[in-house]
Amino acid sequence: MANFNFDDPLFSQFAFYSGVVLMKTVVMSVWTARHRFGSNTFANPEDCKVVGDKTLKPRFDNQDVERVRRCHLNDLENVVPFVLIGMFYILSRPHPAYALLHFRIFAGARLFHTVAYLTPLPQPSRALAFGVGFLVNVSMAASVIMAGKF
Amino acid sequence: MANFNFDDPLFSQFAFYSGVVLMKTVVMSVWTARHRFGSNTFANPEDCKVVGDKTLKPRFDNQDVERVRRCHLNDLENVVPFVLIGMFYILSRPHPAYALLHFRIFAGARLFHTVAYLTPLPQPSRALAFGVGFLVNVSMAASVIMAGKF
Amino acid sequence: MANFNFDDPLFSQFAFYSGVVLMKTVVMSVWTARHRFGSNTFANPEDCKVVGDKTLKPRFDNQDVERVRRCHLNDLENVVPFVLIGMFYILSRPHPAYALLHFRIFAGARLFHTVAYLTPLPQPSRALAFGVGFLVNVSMAASVIMAGKF
Numbered sequence: 001m002a003n004f005n006f007d008d009p010l011f012s013q014f015a016f017y018s019g020v021v022l023m024k025t026v027v028m029s030v031w032t033a034r035h036r037f038g039s040n041t042f043a044n045p046e047d048c049k050v051v052g053d054k055t056l057k058p059r060f061d062n063q064d065v066e067r068v069r070r071c072h073l074n075d076l077e078n079v080v081p082f083v084l085i086g087m088f089y090i091l092s093r094p095h096p097a098y099a100l101l102h103f104r105i106f107a108g109a110r111l112f113h114t115v116a117y118l119t120p121l122p123q124p125s126r127a128l129a130f131g132v133g134f135l136v137n138v139s140m141a142a143s144v145i146m147a148g149k150f
Numbered sequence: 151m152a153n154f155n156f157d158d159p160l161f162s163q164f165a166f167y168s169g170v171v172l173m174k175t176v177v178m179s180v181w182t183a184r185h186r187f188g189s190n191t192f193a194n195p196e197d198c199k200v201v202g203d204k205t206l207k208p209r210f211d212n213q214d215v216e217r218v219r220r221c222h223l224n225d226l227e228n229v230v231p232f233v234l235i236g237m238f239y240i241l242s243r244p245h246p247a248y249a250l251l252h253f254r255i256f257a258g259a260r261l262f263h264t265v266a267y268l269t270p271l272p273q274p275s276r277a278l279a280f281g282v283g284f285l286v287n288v289s290m291a292a293s294v295i296m297a298g299k300f
Numbered sequence: 301m302a303n304f305n306f307d308d309p310l311f312s313q314f315a316f317y318s319g320v321v322l323m324k325t326v327v328m329s330v331w332t333a334r335h336r337f338g339s340n341t342f343a344n345p346e347d348c349k350v351v352g353d354k355t356l357k358p359r360f361d362n363q364d365v366e367r368v369r370r371c372h373l374n375d376l377e378n379v380v381p382f383v384l385i386g387m388f389y390i391l392s393r394p395h396p397a398y399a400l401l402h403f404r405i406f407a408g409a410r411l412f413h414t415v416a417y418l419t420p421l422p423q424p425s426r427a428l429a430f431g432v433g434f435l436v437n438v439s440m441a442a443s444v445i446m447a448g449k450f
Contacts, residue, residue, distance in 0.1 A: 004154050004304050005391050006447055015388040016448025023441040026381050029434060043370060050423045070193060076226055076376055081176050083384045084233045088165040091155050123200045134179060141173040147156055148166025154304050220343060226376055231326050234383045238315040241305050273350045284329060291323040297306055298316025 004091065010099055014090050017103040018083045021110050025079050028072035031118075035065045071117040075110070078133050082106055082140075089140040092147035106136040154237075160246050167253040168233045171260050175229050178222035181268075185215045221267040225260070228283050232256055232290075239290040242297035256286040304391065310399055314390050317403040318383045321410050325379050328372035331418075335365045371417040375410070378433050382406055382440075389440040392447035406436040 006012050035041070041062035042048050048056040060066075090099060113129035115121070156162050185191070191212035192198045198206040210216075240249060263279035265271070306312050335341070341362035342348045348356040360366075390399060413429035415421070 006393070009449060011391075012447070012449035014448075015392075015444050016450060018388065019385065019441050019444035019448055022381050022385050023438065023445065026378070026434060026437045026441070029377060029430075044367070044420065046420050046423050046426075050427075067194070072377065076380070077179060077222065078176070080226070080230055080380055080384065081172050084230070085169065085172050087237070087387070088168065091161075092165075093156070120194065120196050123196050126196075127200075130179075134176060137176045138173065141169050141176070144165050144169035145173065147162070148164075148169055149159060149162035150166060217344070227329060227372065228326070230376070230380055231322050234380065235319065235322050237387070238318065241311075242315075243306070270344065270346050273346050276346075277350075280329075284326060287326045288323065291319050291326070294315050294319035295323065297312070298314075298319055299309060299312035300316060 004087075010090050010096050013100050014086055014103055017107045018086065020107055021075075021079045022083065024111065024114065025072070025075040028068060028075060028114075032065060032068045032072065035062070035068055039064060041065050067120070068118065071114060074113070074117070074130070078130070078137065079110060081137050082110075082133070085137055085140045085144060088144040088148075092143050094143060102136050102140060106133050109133040109136070154241065160240050160249055163250050164236055164240050164253055167257045168236065170257055171225075171229045172233065174261065174264065175222070175225040178218060178225060178264075182215060182218045182222065185212070185218055189214060191215050217270070218268065221264060224263070224267070224280070228280070228287065229260060231287050232260075232283070235287055235290045235294060238294040238298075242293050244293060252286050252290060256283050259283040259286070304387075310390050310396050313400050314386055314403055317407045318386065320407055321375075321379045322383065324411065324414065325372070325375040328368060328375060328414075332365060332368045332372065335362070335368055339364060341365050367420070368418065371414060374413070374417070374430070378430070378437065379410060381437050382410075382433070385437055385440045385444060388444040388448075392443050394443060402436050402440060406433050409433040409436070 004011060006015065036047075037051075039062045040051060040053070040056060041059045042051075042056070043058055043060065045058060048058065086103070089102075094102075109129045109132035113126060113133065116126035116129055120126070154161060156165065186197075187201075189212045190201060190203070190206060191209045192201075192206070193208055193210065195208060198208060236253070239252075244252075259279045259282035263276060263283065266276035266279050270276070304311060306315065336347075337351075339362045340351060340353070340356060341359050342351075342356070343358055343360065345358060348358060386403070389402075394402075409429045409432035413426060413433065416426035416429050420426070
């Protein structure tokens, strides 16, 4: 049975892949900021003042900014549940190799999802990446619910 | 004192109810997709191309899609903090029966919140469901802050 | 090495600061509701009926409501990853005083971020608060990835 510390191989692997997808998620903020400054698209009057153009007003219609924001929100909807469900999952006595496969597939799918969203690649690239990550979450959540007590 | 593994009854119960509300949260994505395809409402140009209608443009004003999206975001705002706060809470030596009551009330309130939002039921159904879940989170967070060290 | 329970000083400190920033995050919902009722700005037809004005329609353009919502979403994007990354981080054998510094700086930066966003204070107040919290997350995530196994 896995333990909740870095001496446990499964925990160490889960920590690595969780760290990678969480790092990717927090970095999306920088990507949004880059597009906001690149297109002078800001959401608040006090932000507009920074660039020194007094005629600038808050805008919410730049499609590059909105695309990154949608990608970021999609991470919150999928990466955050992955880490939360995974914390229970590694303690539910999964076969270690099978569990590791879940983590690797999820991390790969979510990294590809970001590439597919921001390039953008033609569909169904992004839909497939999303679907694979979604199925990993559902599979782990089902294991957790079955291991838990009502 | 509770331990962080499935041999501990309180952990097992927390895992079960967390698994249920997290599963419900990730499934909201499928519900959004269902409404997007049902109404040909897509957020990206590359998504519009999939359905084969070349005149289709990204749209953000379908009220069924937006309703599911608001419900999903409300889950991120409440279910995710529940699981995070709960992980500390079960280790803060709560009375086990009292803690279990927190988990059951939260899970019931959030399942009802989704029904109330998507039906939609007349207010204050949804507001009550939200309020009950909110109070569970505040109660658990207060216990965690008092058990923690400055 | 830190353990995952309240007998461990580092865990207790991480629990305290996580409890504080999570409590702050969930309370944002109340702040949004306050502004919705104060300006009769509701997102759903069934919500409009509650205030008894039959001519009221859903609106999404009140800048006070939207400002609180942006602040809340920014918390989801930063506070939630902090707690998730931190759970691994405290188990990755950081120097305890260095780890505690991370938690205190993060909590201070995020509390100030909320004040800067809702007042609003002139920029770059909010940008600095965001940046400091972001760097704490990146620093902890880097430690986790290096402690984990591929």
